[in-house]
Amino acid sequence: MNQSDQPDNLPGTVGEGLEQRGVSRREFLQFCTTMTAMLALPPSMASVMADAIAKARRQSVIWLSFQECTGCTESITRSHSPTLENLIFDLISLDYHHTLQAASGEAAEHARALAMKDNEGKYLLIVDGSIPMGNPGYSTIAGISNYDMLVETARGAAAIVAVGTCATYGGIPKADPNPTGAVSVGDIVKDKPIINVPGCPPIPVVMTGVLAHFLTFGSIPELDELGRPKSFYGETIHDRCYRRPFYDQGKFAETFDDEAARQGWCLFKLGCKGPVTYNACATAKWNDGTSFPIQSGHGCIGCSEPNFWDAGPLYKALSMPVSASSFMLAGAAAAGAAAGVAITWHNRSIKAAAKTAHEQVTVQDLMREDK
């Protein structure tokens, strides 16, 4: 970054960190340009973003992992281009993260406490995994229950990013019968701004994009009514799916290996939940834009939606019943027939009674006495 017309980077800033890592101004600007586009911001914002990030103090981030599978961490670290996602780790100070931190045990908890004290009111809290309310013993860290740790750490946070469907909506632990009593971050924390970044796991660039927004503007991106950033979760998979023309034409795969499947036709009949799932999979895709489930031949399972695991069988089309069966209908038919037999008996007895009550009509009986 030794260009005479550029200001020197202040110590403790992101810019300093980039310079130390040998990231060129050009590479950095490229990153910011890409981010700007991802966030659907005007191109002129790229340089604004670059300046803001360069001047920014590296943001303190505390990452709490509760009942999770570590898939969200795996996802965020999947970067093909060393400069993109890794760059994010140079813009923040990741003060606490079970998987990525070097420290362990008491030292790790101490680092968390210190970060909370030094950055009170300003640190970003990222949470993945659900919180068990059934019994605190289901998931503890250093003997502290998830609930206690969340409440304690949320207190001094500037904002919370719930990452992954478990943290945002309860996820797979919450699936019926929810043995641990799993709940989401939003079910517990009510007094802090929460950005929900669901997905099982979320797409890497979606996670980093949200962070970049926060770093650039110091504020939360526009959220939908489920707390998800509209820039990434504003459209359904169905509305951005490249196989949509086949849906519209009525060309569907019937099995996973039939000719239609090989031709890449729509997977609606194989249970694709694309129409009711909001995420960026069809545009941003996975593995740096390589593919996404539908492109690989499997229907969307709706993993960024609340209670997706209990939203009906994965391989039954959306228009199919979740649980109704012909057995059930047969039972209803039997019940109807039983009621029918009862009403038959009733109707017949009314009719028979009327027949018995019939009095032979004579011509005198055509007149009313009381008229």
Added chain:
Amino acid sequence: MSHLDLLTFARGSALNWALMLFVAGVILRLFEIYSLGRKADLAVSRTEPPGSGMRTVFTRTLPPRGMLKREPVTYISGYVFHTGLFLAIFFLAPHIELFRGLTGLHWPALPTALIDAAVVAAMVALLAQLANRMASPVKRMLSGVGDYVAWAATLLPLLTGYMAYHHLFFEYTLMLTLHIFSVELLLVLLPFTKLFHAFSLFISRWYNGDWFRRKGVAS
């Protein structure tokens, strides 16, 4: 409850109850009708075997001589509406999947664009029928709350289905849920209102045709 939760409920226990009430209700109503029996006709029939109502079951669909000119709106809006409804229910691909899920049976679908057009026509026809029902002195006299409720219950699935498909007004998942709820309402109302004519018209036409055929008249 999120929209997806509502959708899962609509596809799940709500649908189960609606279907069970529908099936039980239809069967109950059939027993209600047939339980009353029909006395054997001891007069010599002109046709052997005596009476066949099957012909009338089909031919009664056509307007008798002179009637189309007298009531074109009733007949034409009736045909357009029923055709659109029938096509939408039985030949839209996602609906065929529903039947497959319930019975295991399936058949080829018609192009969605064609059904889309038929549904628009059906809704226009329903509006025409409402206007006609309110404007015609005979229909107005015959009509009660039940007729207007049945009209709304019939319009809603068409309208919400159309809106869902075209992403109109409400968010898609919610719109789809409303569509399924509206169908469930229709299912529950059908056996116990004039909508039951969907089943009983076959019985009525048969009895009618049978009575007339014994006299040697095709009705």
Added chain:
Amino acid sequence: MSATLAKGVNAFKEVIDAPIASYFSSCVHCGLCADACLFYTETGEAKYTPIHKLEPLRRVWKQEYTLLGKLGKMLGLSKLVTDAELTEWEPLVYDSCTLCGRCSMVCPVGNDITYMIRKMREGMSASGHAPEDMIAATTRAVNIGSPMGVKWPALQAQIKHVQAETGIEVPVEKEGADYLVLMSSMEIINFPEYLSGLSRIFKQAGVSWTLAQDAFEATNSGIQIGASDLAREIVSRIVVAAERLKVKCVISPECGHAFTALRWEGPNLMGKPYSFDVKHILEVLDELHAAGKLKTSGMDNRPLTYHDPCQIGRRGGVVEQPRRLLGEVAADFREMPDAGVMNWCCGGGGGVSANTRAESLRLQAFKVKKRQLEATGAGTLVTACANCRIVMEEGLEHYHMNVAVIGLTELLAEYLVEEDA
């Protein structure tokens, strides 16, 4: 003993069967039946909509024979049928309905509304809500043997005239004859040419026939007023006579509802099939014609048209026979619009012509027949029902139309080739 509301409601309960339950279940309130009914089309009054005439019966069905209706009744939510309502409905069920059957042909869901009106009349009559004039006619029919009070001596007098005119003996009480001939009071009083024409035709065809002294009346007021007990009483006289005289076939005369009563309702009223056939005179003449036994010569050059009596054509199945017969003698036969099974009622059947209260409505309804006739341009109208004949003569006079009305039997007889002239 007298009529009571309870007897009427009981009769409603008795008559409701599976077809009626199906019909009420199927009605979608489309009102198309109104467009088939001449009482609506010629007056524009919505209350004459056929299905509307059945409202009290429908409510009894709902309250007695459906689960929801029964629940509603138990909870006190249903509107029970009252005398006041039946009084209001009396003119709808009797004055504005001839049981013509057009509504039954037209209903898109297949309702046989005519069938239901016939059954509803059972309750109307049992509760004392039948028209005065019809009660009087029925009383005469049961007590005297004819709704118009015609007794055997009156017929005897006519027989004498006919014999004198034709020179042919009219057989009476001839056991073992092939055919038992019946007549309607209207024919006996107004149209003696029927009997004389019949005599000559049967002579030429070599048909053996007879009248019965105690069963010459074919009409059945019980059918029209809707009191099956009385209808049974009336029709049984014919059945007893036919069995006594051991005839092969009973001929129903030029009368509409008599054919319905004898041919279609009779066996059901009696509770057992007949041991003899029943044919309408048109069917017999058609058979004779087909067998070459009906020889005519010469053609009638007058423009002629034919009115299909409802109970004979649409509700009885005798549609082509009159046309085949007319083909033999009519040089200028013109079908009126809607001829055949959809022909329009004369407006006087089903007891309406006997009901003086219904006269002005009947004459209003006649406008449709008037238009049909005008469309043909014919000056002569042929028919095969004496009641239609008198009703149409009255209507034609009311509208100052110069159209003559004749019976088909009498027309054929005019052109009969007889061995001895």
